[in-house]
Amino acid sequence: MEKKIFSSFLKDRGQRFTKERAAILRKTLSYHGHFDPESLYLKIRETGLKASRASVYRTLNLLCECGLIEKVRKTEHGTIYEHTFGHGHHDHMLCIMCGNTIEFYSEDLERLKEGLCTKQNFRGVNHTLEIRGYCKKCQKKRR
Amino acid sequence: MEKKIFSSFLKDRGQRFTKERAAILRKTLSYHGHFDPESLYLKIRETGLKASRASVYRTLNLLCECGLIEKVRKTEHGTIYEHTFGHGHHDHMLCIMCGNTIEFYSEDLERLKEGLCTKQNFRGVNHTLEIRGYCKKCQKKRR
DNA sequence: AATGAAACTGAGAATCAGTCTCAAATAAGA
DNA sequence: TCTTATTTGAGACTGATTCTCAGTTTCATT
Numbered sequence: 434m435e436k437k438i439f440s441s442f443l444k445d446r447g448q449r450f451t452k453e454r455a456a457i458l459r460k461t462l463s464y465h466g467h468f469d470p471e472s473l474y475l476k477i478r479e480t481g482l483k484a485s486r487a488s489v490y491r492t493l494n495l496l497c498e499c500g501l502i503e504k505v506r507k508t509e510h511g512t513i514y515e516h517t518f519g520h521g522h523h524d525h526m527l528c529i530m531c532g533n534t535i536e537f538y539s540e541d542l543e544r545l546k547e548g549l550c551t552k553q554n555f556r557g558v559n560h561t562l563e564i565r566g567y568c569k570k571c572q573k574k575r576r
Numbered sequence: 577m578e579k580k581i582f583s584s585f586l587k588d589r590g591q592r593f594t595k596e597r598a599a600i601l602r603k604t605l606s607y608h609g610h611f612d613p614e615s616l617y618l619k620i621r622e623t624g625l626k627a628s629r630a631s632v633y634r635t636l637n638l639l640c641e642c643g644l645i646e647k648v649r650k651t652e653h654g655t656i657y658e659h660t661f662g663h664g665h666h667d668h669m670l671c672i673m674c675g676n677t678i679e680f681y682s683e684d685l686e687r688l689k690e691g692l693c694t695k696q697n698f699r700g701v702n703h704t705l706e707i708r709g710y711c712k713k714c715q716k717k718r719r
Numbered sequence: 720a721a722t723g724a725a726a727c728t729g730a731g732a733a734t735c736a737g738t739c740t741c742a743a744a745t746a747a748g749a
Numbered sequence: 750t751c752t753t754a755t756t757t758g759a760g761a762c763t764g765a766t767t768c769t770c771a772g773t774t775t776c777a778t779t
Contacts, residue, residue: 485729507650526698558709566701628758
């Protein structure tokens with residue numbers, strides 16, 4: 434499915450669905466949660482497949498352009514991605530103690546967002562909401 | 577006011593309120609909107625004051641720690657800051673065509689956020705919402 | 720199968736924001 | 750003034766990401 438989307442996206446632009454790109458796509462999809470380019474690169478190496486760092490970065494950009502993955506946020510240590518196709522839109526809560534994230538979706542939020550855009554004459558395309566704080570576990574640890 | 581906050585923040589930690597830090601603070605506060613470290617550095621140079629890039633970066637981190645400024649977001653070209661003290665919390669709409677931002681505040685959003693956190697047993701501390709899309713002007717240009 | 724044009728690839732160089740190092744300067748206190 | 754701790758700036762360094770470019774692969778056409 435994703436393979437089809439990616440290859441036809443490439444074809445439309447006169448680009449090719451090479452085996453390196455296939456390998457990168459495959460490993461990308463194997464992540465259920467968030468991932469970063471370097472880990473992806475290492476994971477590909479481990480598996481015996483091969484693709485250079487340059488190709489990994491290039492391909493991640495392509496995958497973003499065609500909407501299969503998204504940049505979640507940039508940290509001090511680089512960009513975090515997630516596989517979005519098939520996983521509907523959602524937002525994140527980020528624990529500032531342990532780094533874990535909780536994904537959630539709120540219909541109310543989507544509606545509110547629409548209202549806010551209308552009020553500002555803004556044509557919203559997408560959004561990211563990140564709530565930072567303490568997850569359940571870390572609240573206990575703290576005291 | 578801000579000067580007082582910063583200097584006593586430093587004092588508490590056994591650090592000093594030097595003239596470089598004072599200069600950086602002053603220029604920081606002169607921004608009404610968003611700014612980035614490099615522009616701030618150049619602005620300081622222009623004024624005849626002096627502080628090295630290293631000091632600018634070091635001081636921006638201190639100012640974040642004491643809550644006078646905040647990191648708004650990281651772009652491909654570095655971190656964007658804003659002066660937050662005195663300017664209540666707000667969120668942003670970012671035009672993906674011209675790069676302009678609209679600041680807004682919504683009480684409904686704050687309330688909704690509280691509800692979402694409660695539902696997830698999450699202790700929210702702060703959040704950022706960024707809505708990307710087209711501002712009024714750019715909607716017209718596009719068609 | 721041979722050819723040419725265009726897209727791809729990987730290795731390593733280049734870039735660039737941000738941090739670190741360290742010797743010299745400065746401040747605070749005894 | 751002497752001692753000690755903090756700060757500073759210049760430039761080296763780091764790490765993520767992009768760029769370069771020569772060699773390779775693909776595809777459509779002969």
